[in-house]
Amino acid sequence: AVVSTQSTGEAPPPPGFRAAPPPGFQPVPDMNNRNNALKEALQRELGASVFVMYHEAVLAFSRNQIDSKHFLQISKKYISPMSYSSLMTELVTLLPNIQKQHELYRDLGRPGDILPCCNCNQIMRTRDVKSHTCS
Numbered sequence: 001a002v003v004s005t006q007s008t009g010e011a012p013p014p015p016g017f018r019a020a021p022p023p024g025f026q027p028v029p030d031m032n033n034r035n036n037a038l039k040e041a042l043q044r045e046l047g048a049s050v051f052v053m054y055h056e057a058v059l060a061f062s063r064n065q066i067d068s069k070h071f072l073q074i075s076k077k078y079i080s081p082m083s084y085s086s087l088m089t090e091l092v093t094l095l096p097n098i099q100k101q102h103e104l105y106r107d108l109g110r111p112g113d114i115l116p117c118c119n120c121n122q123i124m125r126t127r128d129v130k131s132h133t134c135s
Contacts, residue, residue, distance in 0.1 A: 025096045068103035
């Protein structure tokens, strides 16, 4: 259900978010399309029933119910080695929680195609650096 924010004077959430992103997180370019593409890729990779279970693991990680190492073990169990790196780096950059991004970034071994912003620490793909602005 969509909730109107006009009565409170708050701006609507950016594409790809149901609510405003956490402080400090800036939506990456084309966030909504990238989220949809990642979801579709994971559904193709995992199949419908495993995708539902994997989505629960993503939620558990984002809610601090499991740590990043446990989440990555689950990911390695179900995602093929051929797809793992690209899917995980995209998941890290789309995750709207900078602390959680850093946990995954560290435990993935700091992949070279993603990096932290030197000002706000948000993890992003190298191709997104030019469009990233932070105060």
